[in-house]
Amino acid sequence: MIVTTETMKKCEEKSTFSSEDLMEEVAFKLAIEIKKKHDINTSICIVCGQGNNGGDGFACARILLGEGYNVFVLPIESKQKTSESQKNRDLLNKKNIVTFSKVQEKSFDIIIDAIYGFGFKGSIQDKIRPIMKWINESKSIVYSIDINSGAEADSGKYDRDAIKSTITFALGYLKPIHCLRKDHFLFEQVLCIPLRIPSPKKSDCIEMDEDKFIEGLPKVREDGYKGQLGKALLIGGCTGMIGALALNILGAKASGSTYLHVACEEVIYPVLATREITPVFHPFTNDTVTSVIRPLIPEVNAIGFGSGATYLETKRKIQELVLQQSCTPVILDAEAIRLLIGNLYILKLIQTPVVLTPHLKEFADLIGLPIEVIKADKIKIAQEFAKEYHVILVLKGPCTLVVSPFGEYYINQTGNASLARAGSGDLLMGLITGFISQKKDIITSVVMAVWLHGKAADLAILKHPVTTMQPEYLIEAIEEFYLSKKR
CATH class of the missing domain: 3.40.1190.20 (Ribokinase)
Incomplete structure (x- = not known):
């Protein structure tokens, strides 16, 4: 099913699970996908924004670290906007949290984009733009969580420095941006990760197969x-x-x-x-x-x-x-x-x-x-x-x-x-x-x-x-x- 941001929010609100529970589920399933594709020697950098998308990244980092993966986390800001995201950040060891200057000195097999979620609109903040450019210019495999950061979920609009990924993991359902790949080419492939949220009764997005x-x-x-x-x-x-x-x-x-x-x-x-x-x-x-x-x-x-x-x-x-x-x-x-x-x-x-x-x-x-x-x-x-x-x-x-x-x-x-x-x-x-x-x-x-x-x-x-x-x-x-x- 294809849903808009508004419909997705309603689905999450009707869920019997808390935002914290859903964040944990997302992180767990993302970690499974990473483990399917990469062994324990893989070096990973997860770039986390301030919202729940960043929270998903922090939680995923915690799980992968527990599995023995070499993971570094680059937070965009010093504090998170949501309590769930902040909690997952606080659970990480400080030695795994690095600055932008430090990650620029390293090379990574994988970079995970957890900067902006489906609520993003407009343009990338100037202070974040250098990080986005660094990701796009890297030779790493790039994964985006739900929406490629810098792109709008519903309209298909995207900033010139929006993240270009190898795979974008759509959370719950596909969004309109995922169906417009031939317009923007921001990802090579999209994979949908099912979540335990209720299905919408109706969507404005018509489907045909x-x-x-x-x-x-x-x-x-x-x-x-x-x-x-x-x-x-x-x-x-x-x-x-x-x-x-x-x-x-x-x-x-x-x-x-x-x-x-x-x-x-x-x-x-x-x-x-x-x-x-x-x-x-x-x-x-x-x-x-x-x-x-x-x-x-x-x-x-x-x-x-x-x-x-x-x-x-x-x-x-x-x-x-x-x-x-x-x-x-x-x-x-x-x-x-x-x-x-x-x-x-x-x-x-x-x-x-x-x-x-x-x-x-x-x-x-x-x-x-x-x-x-x-x-x-x-x-x-x-x-x-x-x-x-x-x-x-x-x-x-x-x-x-x-x-x-x-x-x-x-x-x-x-x-x-x-x-x-x-x-x-x-x-x-x-x-x-x-x-x-x-x-x-x-x-x-x-x-x-x-x-x-x-x-x-x-x-x-x-x-x-x-x-x-x-x-x-x-x-x-x-x-x-x-x-x-x-x-």
């Missing part, structure tokens, strides 16, 4: 018929950008969609119809676009628009028509998102659910903020945007973020660098539209699509190089995945 995905797949009945699970409508493409709409179609078909409508310009229809023979095509001209698309809107369960529509003359008319007339979810991608720049107020006037699928640059252009500002606090910024405009936001990136208007969010863990190429987003657009057309739960449909998109990339790189990955390989991987699950 293979079992949840298979469970959520629409069931195909033996007496089923085409369109029984819903119908999807894809609109887009233009001269010179036919491939984007073709990839939409591939994605929708890979979702399991059994009845697919496609509306496109007459000029590109012959090319698409030659490639794809199963969709029902609805070609239009500048004069007939409204009369062709309007009757389709009430007949479908999801509408995707915008992929490859850069040079489509009727794109603004189509977007206005779809947003005004549809009562089913509308997914806006690429050019459809660019049409909203300077016109975001439109989203507040419509009644139908809307899903936006921008990558970071498109989102930055849409809301008028620099990319670096968004990257530094993307969960909060995405949540505020989704709430204000009442949309589901799919912010594509290394850790694609899905945010609902109600504050729930999903940080995707599947996928790899092979997805950073043209066509990848078009395929995802089709998957999202296809899944939404088959399921009533929109947010779950979007999360499933994002998860599958990344899962396909993870499977595809087992057969194809990252540098030459093609969207078609993802379709092959999806089919193989379904076959392995007998779906």
